[in-house]
Amino acid sequence: MRIGDAWLVTVLTLLTLSIGGCSSRNTVTQLAGHPDNAAELLKTNQPFRNMYYGNIPYPANCEQDCYQPHPLLACEAPAEQCRYTGPQLIPELKSGFTVHWLGHASFSIETPDGQHVLLDPVTGQFDWPVSWAAHLTGIRQRSTTPEFSAEQLRRTDAVLYSHLHYDHFSIRDIKQIGTDAHYYLPYGMASYLPAGGYNATEMAWYSSAEQGKLTIHALPARHFNSRTLNDENRALWAGWLIEHGNRKLFFAGDTGYSQHFNDIRQKFGEIDICLLPIASYHGPNYRAVHMTPEDALMVASELGCKVMIPWGYGNASWQMGDHSSHSPVLRLLNMQQQLNSQVPLLILNEGDKVAL
Template sequence: MKLSLLSLFFISGILTACGSANNIYRVDGADTITPLHKEGQRKGRYHNLYPGEKNYPNNCESNCYPSNAHLQCEDGSENCLYVGEQTIPALKTGFTVRWLGHAGFMINTPNGQHVVFDPVKDQFDSPVDLAFRLSSGFYRKPGDWLTQSELANLNAVIYSHLHYDHFNKADIIEIGNQPRYLTALGMADNFPDGGFNISEMAWFAKTNIDDLTIHAVPAHHFSSRVLVPFIYEDNDKDLWNGWLLEQNGKTLFFAGDTGYSNHFNDIKQRYGDIDICLMPIASYFHAESAKWYRYVHTTPEDALTAAQDLNCKVMIPWGFGNSSWKMGDHSSHSALLRLLHMHNEMDSQVPLYILKEGESIVL
């Protein structure tokens, strides 16, 4: 059974009702960027800093997915575990990073704050999750999730953008209104009711939770809360962010969904070398629209190039994995195979650390 686009549009629209009982604050200022179109058909819609044709510095042209002895898989590049020996970089930042799967991360900061990026527990918000399963025959395996103690002690929940694989209303209800929510501009309207404390942040805005500084930074992507990647009237009405945590002079960068552009150099120029970089490496391949997919998502080699731009002391990749959506890629771990291959081909000097879903590392 397959659902029509009209049916998918209808049921997904159910989830776009905005809440009115929340505390919403906007964080911007003279030094921030609010990238809105000023005129024309797209007036009032957000845009990327560097639109237009892209020339990518590094490209894998053939044999991009050679087998790797460090990756043990049940079938081809499906259901895999990374078993290679890894050296933990001697960064001494004090950040603990736990990968929840896909884009989700739980971060414990050096001074004890607890922050989560893009938590999505299951597939998508209901009933879109059912529609996706009926239309595609695919259902995501659950990733790791937060314990009740962790949920009760969260200081901040940070969302990069509205797409269903990064923002789930059911998870917000479970997390509750105790932590502070930080989002890109416009996203608060998509929250459920419940007295949530939401700060919408422009690019290069910053805020603090005790002595933890949280910076909103640019990404190169797009926004829609209907069907991805189809474009309807809500497209780009809400912004998309990357994020930078800063404490004790140490930094952790979460790129969000993004394509490669000069915004990475802008971030480096403003904040200096980055200690820990959480970088997306999947959702770039799609037979019908490969060029567009890469425009708004980084290939593994694009992620490595961006990490070089940022002078990352360590890069932790995400987007692949046994709990991934395999959105636009070949399989659960083909993106990781390509990353390992291109890291060698590019002679990249950026150290990699490969996490399994649910695994933590102290850096």
């Protein structure tokens, strides 16, 4: 395993009990990076922090007419249950990556060396028990939710998770994927894996690991992490860069806008494929940790994205912080015009698969 600018801290073996009563080991490798005291923070139960925090000025803002109807978005109700009907202009990148958007933040990626990588795989809208609580409390459940075929699960070589929130990290789905895949997690998240012989690599920001002919980089995000009432920011959160030769695919994870995107550009150069979130920005302090569509357009420009694929909206989205299932897409299309954005934009419907 190659470690980019980081160094190998330690290899942990977590001893757990299987259902049958026999011991079963999860093998976890930890890679250091930023923050350089990540191991100490984890050991002393101190919280992690964003690289840039406080009030950060936004480079663009939609002030009015953000959600005008658009002729390329066919909806059953205003901005609800929609399908993008416009041309999907697929750039000839010849990157070797194939992107399959399953819904919300879940992607299946076929890589140039023939591997299959899952990003934030969560079937349904939430992992248990939030899915159960949402049902009991009457929170609206989408009729269409991400699903994975048995073939997708069987062929999975690697799984990358961005953080622990129940719409991004699913123990139920980890058990379905099984122990043949390798799991890449932000630093401190491996303790949340189920028992049973899983192989995982925990990574601090700007650490790197090799998976076949891929180099996987853990990168900063402006967000937060929690799974229970008393564990906020006790594990790191991250975006991911998958690199094959000189071709790069970036998955930002949940994130707000900040200087960290410029840092990524300075370190890695232009990005071929950028999977960027554009939803959940309404509400108190939501925009600090989620991007508006105009934030995402500016980020795509800053990163030199050769194509931007937005996510977070859709008929399978859980809609927290959004006016409707497709209001972020309406705002994206309107702001693309207002900003005269030259970023190549590829808007997918849930389930779409594109070779890039």
